[in-house]
Amino acid sequence: AQKVTQAQTEISVVEKEDVTLDCVYETRDTTYYLFWYKQPPSGELVFLIRRNSFDEQNEISGRYSWNFQKSTSSFNFTITASQVVDSAVYFCALSGSSASKIIFGSGTRLSIRP
């Protein structure tokens, strides 16, 4: 069975602080894909990143960075120098090798205070 766990239900930080959102996944597939999505108050899911199971290189995109560690089945997301506009619910997700469906975690609500 596939499962994604986001243990942090809510996080609140002051603007300009760094914040890390944790994600732990379970799968028996050897080929799989991991994602992060952002859901702002408007409700639309915004794709942030996809990694496949064979690529453990960390990735940085502007203020965003992702740390993928197969040894601990984790795919954590860090926002550096957070901004109020980063306030949203963030979902970590997993898809198997057939890529027919995405399994989402329960989300972390991030609030950035000015």
Place this chain on the structure above:
Amino acid sequence: DTGVSQNPRHKITKRGQNVTFRCDPISEHNRLYWYRQTLGQGPEFLTYFQNEAQLEKSRLLSDRFSAERPKGSFSTLEIQRTEQGDSAMYLCASSLERHWYNEQFFGPGTRLTVL
């Protein structure tokens, strides 16, 4: 706009009524997915189509739910005899099948409230 569109964006209905939602995928995307998102949770997979064929259905999709994609383009999701527990955001996504991965693009969702 060439993204996934969903109509209506909001629907309020009384318990026991039938409702139908429509999803228009990105042009030429051959895969279409339906997800349901309840308050405070992540989206949950309901079903998906490849062209006209419905290839997978979740156990969440009870007998009161039916989805169609008659011509392999737009899709409809119908809920019969709605219950208060059906209140949720219904999300549609589409993708173009590739040999290694199908990137799913999500629509804005239809928010259903059952009174």
